[in-house]
Amino acid sequence: MKKTIQTISMMLVVMMLATSTAFAATAPTDIAGTKNEEAVKTLVEAGAITGDTDGQFHPEDNLTRAQACIIIVKTIDPLASLVNGTATQSASKNGFKDMAGYSWAAGYIGYAVEHGIVKGYPDGTFKPGTNVSTDEMLTMVLRAAGYTEDKIGANWPEDYISTAKEAGVLNNIDEDYPKNATKAMAAQMAFNQMKELKAMAPAATDDPQGTAEDKPDAIPSATGMTFATGSFDGNLTTFAGKSVSKGVKIYTYGTKTEYKDDMKFSDKADAYREDTLYKFKYAKTPAWYLVEDGKITKMILPRDTGFTGNVYCVINGTVTESNVNEEAVTGFETLTATKTVTWFGKKSLTVPNFTEGDGQLYELKTSDGEVKNVATTEGAKGKVFKELTTDKSWTAVTNYSDNVITTANGLISVKQNASIYVWDDKKGEYKSGTLSGIKKDREVRAYDCSDDDVTEADVVIVKE
Structure with a gap:
């Protein structure tokens, strides 16, 4: 996207694989001299695993299906929002009926299931507390690294074992391995495919943002579309009670007053924009939509609709665009809930002076997707918006462990679903x-911006 103004400027404790008590992210002493020492130390440093309350790893202990999911997903290291959601948007639900008591693992299990790493059982359970077998563990690692059945073969576990050997998943694993995987074996398998696993982390996409630069290649056809007025839910998974595809194409056109079941669309490409779904959270709006295989895959929405409420974001730049009334307005290129979103201001909106790279989080007050006010923690309209880094500037991290940042001025608890910007x-x-x-030694600014009666960081901005 072309910028018309100078660019400006980002819990899971792995349950100690057994408990929820905090343990410093240093190598457990009971892996020293073992053949899996390098693997365990590497994953500890990466934050994928940690030790028990006694400072030990207990490498020969078995691990559960829930813990296996955690190790693999933490090794992949996707955006936290994709695993646990954010303070303003929940992660996808996994739907298993036996997850009571496993809220600490639910996001990781959901991510693993969604990405084909692991499956549940036909009776609707996941059995999160059941020990994972060695063959199941190597299968999960293969799937997580991008191996599909057409590459492996249909015979389980024989084809999977053979592929795991060829791919190096079983390097440094005894040939006559036990039925159930140990914690050391799980760490070794993840370590053996660490490069491949990290390569599978979904990349942040720079979606179209509704500016003149984002005109569709072709005029979107309304053929086969249905007209209705409805609302998006908070997770943007449904509209008017119908499921919305994650890959839904969003086009904006015209004003709400034009929308009716016999409306005529323009035949000029300039009248349309491609846009991002996230701008329409909770929005009630008329729309035209196409349903394919039971899900909405394409929508045409008015340009004068969108989210109403407070948006907390970092700002990467500004653009100048014409709104639906052909008035010149300022748009803000942001990262909002870790998504790339451009929000447009009202006509003659006062735009504050920005300082590049200062780690400042902003509050955008929006109505129908239009920004009415821009503020820092000073002058904010939201009930809760405060900075937890007390100097209100870049602050050095002296230690980070178990979702707690230590600085010279004290401790800052970080939510498991915090949005992280760099x-x-x-x-x-x-x-x-x-x-x-x-x-440690990086600088951060941390903010609490959710009204949940808990003082924890919903957003952490990191300076590399």
Whole structure:
């Protein structure tokens, strides 16, 4: 997207694989001298595993299906929002009926299921507390690394064992391995495919944002579409009670007053924009939509509709665009809930002075998707918006362990579903990050912006 103004400027404790008591992210002493020492130490440093309350790893203990999912997903290291959602948007539900008591693992299991790493059982259960077998563990690692049945073969576990040997998954694993995987074996398998697993982390996409630069290649056809007025749910998975595809194409056109079941669409491409679904959270709006295989795959929405409420974001730049009334307005290129979203301001909106790379989080007050006010923690309209880094500037991390940042001024608890943004000084912009980006000697700014009566960081901005 072309910028018309200078670019400006980002719990899971792995349950200790047995418990929820905190343990410092240092190598457990009982893996020293073992053949899996390098694997365990590497995964500890990466934040994929940790030790027990006694400071040990207990490498020969078995692990559960829930813990196996955690190790694999934490090794992949996807955006935290894809695993646990954010303070304003929940992660996808996995739907298993036996997850009571496993809320700490639910997001990781959901991610693993959604990405074909593991499956549930025909009776609707997942059996999260059941020990994972060695053959199941190597199968999960293969699937997570991108191996599909057409590459492996249909015979389980024989074809999977053979492929695992060829791919190096079983390097440093005894030939006569036990029926159930041990914690050391699980760490070794993940370590053996660490490069491949990390390559599977979904990349942050720069979706079309509704500016003049985002005109569709062709005029979207309304053929086969249905007209209705409805609302999007909070997770943007349904509209008017119908399921919305994750890959839904969003086009905006015209105003709400034009929308009716016999409306005529323009034949000029300039009248349309491609846009991002996230801007329409909770929005009630008329729409035209196409349903394919039971899900909405394409929508045409009015340009004067969208989310109403407070948006908390980092700002990467501004653009100038014409609104639906052909008035010149300022748009803000943001990362909102880790998604790339451009929000447009009202006519003559006062635009604050931005300082590039200062780690500042902003509150955008929106109505029908239009920004009415831009503020920092000073002058914010939301009930809760405060900075937890007390100097209100970049603050050095002296330690980060178990979702707690230690600074010279005290401790900051970080939510498991916190949005993480990283300031990339070379590119001069923010990018979405992961919890593993919070490290000793890096600088951060942390913010609480959710009204949940808990003082924890919903957003952490990291300076690389």
